[in-house]
Amino acid sequence: MVGRIVLVMLLCSISNVLWAEGLYLQTLNNTQLTEEQRQKSLKQVTEHKQIVLRGELEVPPFHKRGKEDASLGNSFCTTCHLSPPHTKSIRSRTFMNMHTQYIACETCHFRPENVQLSYQWQDTRDASIVTPKPKLFRQAVEAENKDTSLPEKKVITKDTYVINSFYKITPFYQQQAIGLRNDNAFAEETRKLWQQEGSALELKAERRALIHAPLTEKGPKCEACHNEKNPLLDLAELGATRYQLQKIQNNIVTQFFSRYKDEEQRIRIMSLLK
Template identity: 50%
Template sequence: MALEQSQKMIKKGSNMRKLVFMILCFCLLGGTTVHAESYYLQAAKSIEISAEKLQKSRDKVKEHKDIKVLDELEIPPFHKRDEWEKDSLSKTFCTGCHLSPPHTKNLRSRAFLNMHTEFIACETCHMRPENVTFTYQWLDYRTKQVLTPSVALFRQAINKDDIPKRAEEKVRKTDVMDKIAPFYKNEMALILRDHDFAKESLNIWKEGGFEDKVTRRAKIHAPLKEKGPECKVCHQTEEPLLDLKALGANKKQVKRMQTHIIPQFFKRYTEDDQKIRINSLLK
């Protein structure tokens, strides 16, 4: 009787130990995945690529031509590309393949869109999945640290006295490596150029065979949209995409951005090839 009971106890004990062991393993495994893959990477890896999409990618790779930027093509003191302009996108994954700055096609908006790449991540405009909510924060592309929201991160003058009155007055310097980027569950939702997936992709793009390039290009663009949002998506008071206040802007800056005349003017365009005369600005 006593023997039977003690055997039962041992069995129970070993079951207990098994359970504790299992819990321990579970915790350890869970604990090692401190940095989950970014939203972008998870999406790029998991979205199924249809035969149609793949064919489209094939056409795009076939049509693709590397454009050389002629840095020497300048007549001093005009049109000189400053170092910082090129630096701005040097850590960005996308400009490993795309021009820096990237927008060329839409003559009307390209200068504005390119200017925005100095302070807005490509993914903020091009990665806008349905049913997923991102938060937007200032990201330092050098250190991958989130920056404390501040009025000084914006180009907008902080108050009236800060607006330079003469051209020779020094303009407040903002850092072109600090950009408003999407975050998912408080983790960076994008990858930068030093990420393994980025390195692998750029290597395939340089050395890979045609079909490898096609498949990788399709994967890279699967979570992305061909076009970014319209200007008014950010430059409006009703439910703007970006919470400018949370990003550090003060009331004056928010108002200036949300009611800025240039993006307001863009609302008048309803057709791609529509032309609006300068004097109709007054209407």
């Protein structure tokens, strides 16, 4: 009996060491759930229905749903969340899902108080750091070729506009990435818990509440990044050119959202040009 207790304690210690990676897991391990959090999570787990995506769903000649973003597969978030993940707001979900091509989930949804985070480009395939450069941004080459100092007949090839969606702006704390990868020990155990037949709903609800406790359901408003004064991300440090900074900080779509906040509000096309 004593030997069994020692073995359990040893396994728990090993698990704690394996899980103590990054600020997110540190925060998670120190979280004390409230009864309200447990009950809310239990309700959501109990009422959850599996979503089955219909293949080849399209309305010719447009509105064809693209394939899942493979770059999100390395994130623990997509163990449960769809790819792409934003589905609730019909008006803004396309714009929000576009951001998942180059911004990690935790950049928007992990916002701890009184903690100074830094942000770097990271290759989500092997967690390596990517050197900041203008071409990591969507408008990079287009912007550079508008420079009057460049030859007028500069040729723009197809490859010029390719974006590597595996490169994402990721939050770091003390030089360590915050994001939880899909192959992490905690992620593996969570997956097994969910797949195991007969697992009590209370256990799943507890784990779900624990995972989401350090996170915010809604990310920052568009203006947090798309503004010229105190933006959330230092885009210049991330490699953006002056032209890119101007275009991102004065994005017309975010300006539209700031003017028309009601989901049911109807607008005229001409209003978008104001």
